[in-house]
Amino acid sequence: MKTDPEIFIRDNTDVLAPPHVPEVRLRLATEAHDLWLKTEEELEEIGLPPPFWAFAWAGGQGLARHVLDHPGLVAGKSVLDFASGSGLVGIAAHKAGAAAVLAADIDPWSETAIRLNAALNDVVLGYTADNLVGRDAGWDVVLAGDVFYDRAFADVLIPWFSTLAARGATVLVGDPGRAYCPRGRMEALATYAVPVTRALEDSEVKKTTVWRFKTIP
Template identity: 45%
Template sequence: MKVATRLLPVPLTPEISLHLAGGEVGLFDLTGGEFRSDEPPPFWAFVWAGGQALARYLLDHPDEVRGRTVHDLATGSGVAAIAAALAGAASVAASDLDPAAVAAAQRNAAANHVTLRTEATGADVLLAGDVFYSPTVAETMTTLLRGARRNNQQVLVGDPGRGYFPERLFTKVAEYVVPVPAALEETETLVTGVWQMR
């Protein structure tokens, strides 16, 4: 899917710029108002609240990732992965079910003069921003994150209260008021937590 984007600073982390759809555009505006099961919507063309909160947290608390290997799961635009790299992670992998998202994250990394790996094995820290937006996805993500935690990985999640977030499994470590496009979220800010899995 061809999506028109432009390089823009991220509202909560202006030290990072990403190739994004404009703030007046909503997710399904980019698909002609249609949802097609054979091609995921371009989630990667937006910087979601959970990813922004994670990115801000990592830039403000670089010790969480400095010198460590990091995997940004369901990377989308790559904002959290890029923040981890800027914060001094030894290496950062960015993965997503949508190959277009991985390509977007790579392009965004290049725009910020950092490198992201695409193979994600054996990370010390697992990041996941805004991944609890539907019951099916939330169940899959919870299983993956719990498995990572059992393997002694630190798990950090950014979530703006999407409704399927399993809060009982996490401890909140930070909270931000995140600017978001009204065309995307039907509001101009979302209170978003950064959570560490217990």
């Protein structure tokens, strides 16, 4: 029997405030391992990707914090929240005054998580499950939290983000020191100490930097 995403998310998460972004409430998992097992068992799929939508990752928390503290970055602008996951960064952008926010994530479960989380925060986000890499819909600002964890993914993101920045978009990345973060292509805007779940990371606090892609590749 097919699992209903909304029922599953409501049953396996709690409404919590991410520690670095207390202004936002999200449906988050409290035990990463238990949720992973339940996801595999209930969906009866082998090798199902981890439920990224169920956690407030360090890169997203740092980026959301920076947007809320510097609303001028997004106020009155069109924003893409790329690889949105829970919708945390997009919600922060909306709260900071963005004119429109599109949350993009190819995981179909993210659509339900983002809808539920947006409702918790009394905001409305657009959503797409399309793979937007390489596309340009004229967004003023592109936000991406914690996306440089994989070499192959980084190899397609870096030229895309560089092209967007070159035509005038503000491209901001929140990164907690992932191996494939292209630091030489960006300028650091701020660094935060973000509390995280030890079950997901190798420490309880991750040093997280908000970067801006340079306009000249």
